[in-house]
Amino acid sequence: MRYADFTPYDIILLLQGLGVTLALFVGTTLIGLALGLALAVVHHYRIPGCRPVIVLVTEALKNSPVLVQLFLVFFGIPAFLHIRMTPVEAATLTISLNTAAFAFVVFRSGIESIDRDQIEAAQVFGLNRSQILRFVIAPQAAAFSVGPLIGILVNQLQVTSLISVIGVFDLTKIGNILNLRTLQPFIVWAVIGLIYYLAAKTLAHVGGCLEAALRKSVKWGGI
Amino acid sequence: MIVAENVEKRFGDVAVLKRVNLKVEPGEVVTILGASGSGKSTLIRCINGLEALSGGKITVDGHDVSTKAGLVAARRASATVFQLFNLYPHMTALGNITLAPIEVLKLPKAEAEARGRALLDKVGLGAHADAYPQQLSGGQRQRVGICRALAMQPRYLLLDEVTSALDPEMTGDVLRILAELAADGTTMVFVTHEIEFARHISNRIVFLEQGELIVDLPTAEFFAEDGGLAVPRIRQFLSKMKKD
Ligand SMILES: Nc1ncnc2c1ncn2[C@@H]1O[C@H](COP(=O)(O)OP(=O)(O)OP(=O)(O)O)[C@@H](O)[C@H]1O
Numbered sequence A: 001m002r003y004a005d006f007t008p009y010d011i012i013l014l015l016q017g018l019g020v021t022l023a024l025f026v027g028t029t030l031i032g033l034a035l036g037l038a039l040a041v042v043h044h045y046r047i048p049g050c051r052p053v054i055v056l057v058t059e060a061l062k063n064s065p066v067l068v069q070l071f072l073v074f075f076g077i078p079a080f081l082h083i084r085m086t087p088v089e090a091a092t093l094t095i096s097l098n099t100a101a102f103a104f105v106v107f108r109s110g111i112e113s114i115d116r117d118q119i120e121a122a123q124v125f126g127l128n129r130s131q132i133l134r135f136v137i138a139p140q141a142a143a144f145s146v147g148p149l150i151g152i153l154v155n156q157l158q159v160t161s162l163i164s165v166i167g168v169f170d171l172t173k174i175g176n177i178l179n180l181r182t183l184q185p186f187i188v189w190a191v192i193g194l195i196y197y198l199a200a201k202t203l204a205h206v207g208g209c210l211e212a213a214l215r216k217s218v219k220w221g222g223i
Numbered sequence B: 001m002i003v004a005e006n007v008e009k010r011f012g013d014v015a016v017l018k019r020v021n022l023k024v025e026p027g028e029v030v031t032i033l034g035a036s037g038s039g040k041s042t043l044i045r046c047i048n049g050l051e052a053l054s055g056g057k058i059t060v061d062g063h064d065v066s067t068k069a070g071l072v073a074a075r076r077a078s079a080t081v082f083q084l085f086n087l088y089p090h091m092t093a094l095g096n097i098t099l100a101p102i103e104v105l106k107l108p109k110a111e112a113e114a115r116g117r118a119l120l121d122k123v124g125l126g127a128h129a130d131a132y133p134q135q136l137s138g139g140q141r142q143r144v145g146i147c148r149a150l151a152m153q154p155r156y157l158l159l160d161e162v163t164s165a166l167d168p169e170m171t172g173d174v175l176r177i178l179a180e181l182a183a184d185g186t187t188m189v190f191v192t193h194e195i196e197f198a199r200h201i202s203n204r205i206v207f208l209e210q211g212e213l214i215v216d217l218p219t220a221e222f223f224a225e226d227g228g229l230a231v232p233r234i235r236q237f238l239s240k241m242k243k244d
């Protein structure tokens, strides 16, 4: 048999692929945002020696192809350190770091967008660093950051399709499998593209609602 | 008491404060006069710890502001009102006022809010407790700034040109509040270009000239022909201020 028609079972395959894509996306987003935020806070406090390292690493991550990073992590690191790494581990590590690099830049500019004046006021009123971070910087930086972050995450969702190359059974990999079996590339890739599109639109919509809510609770006319 | 002894402040090679000595006793209102760039703001910023000293020593009620623990205690004793208000834009008027009392003084929220509302009432902003800074006029913002400082129940109020960003009418509102505070015996270190007002409320006037504190006199003597006015630089400064 050289090819076969679509079967109802293919829907389940697609859903499984979508599930893997979304799970990886959510996981790497959570890790990436947390790491990016941590980097921005460390950067803000000028912890000695950290700034150049953070800037160098994030610049490298932002300005090299994700596919190359993925190969480096999946093939390069195991060969270099003589360890084993599964495709899912390599994908999670790579996309998390990549998201963290972009999130770092957004959080950093969110923090830097806050007037020095207000921070000085908080200092003379006796608030300590973590109180200033929590009550003065964070709410404003969050309202500032959420829009750009949504844009980045929509893009990162598409970027996850690269992980199919190292053998993760994500949505794109399922597309590949269906394509090889049915030899109907136009239909297969149109459907796969549509699913990514719908997922991205949903994400953007949820993000937009979140942003509106945040700006309302942090009601200000500043930006 | 606030005591500055031989205070030096340099930015790079530029000496902005040179061996400045100043004492402010509880209950006094001391005005700092001086031309633009003479170091008035820098002196205030050294007292509240926003600038590190290059030399000398400042203590507030005996707490040395150059030590970590001393600075914490000194900042509890004083509160600052800023020229450009420096309010937190994401918080309401009441939120601005209660943040430090709740987080630093550890007052219960209800008590801090009651104190904040009472202060807002006192400065005529009782109806604006829930307004955000950008919904308020400059004069109203500065009155919130004053309430925010007073809510800490400070022993010393530091005020750096608190009316210079305001138009004359709003300036009047703010100055009236400061005059009341002075009459109540609030200790103030006051940087201003409002000479007549300074003359009215100050116990003492000090004059900074290119980072040197060249005159420190009781108010009446400062404006006397054989006192401050005998110093050519001060006469010049005052006549220039009158013209503006
Ligand atoms: N962070 C800084 N870095 C370098 N120079 C500074 C800094 N802050 C102040 N200066 C300089 O120190 C000098 C004194 O400044 P300061 O702001 O204390 O003056 P001022 O008396 O308050 O003037 P004004 O009446 O205009 O407010 C000025 O020459 C100013 O340029």
Ligand SMILES: [Mg+2]
Pocket (backbone or CB within 6 Å): B040, B041, B042, B160, B161
């Ligand atoms: Mg100044």
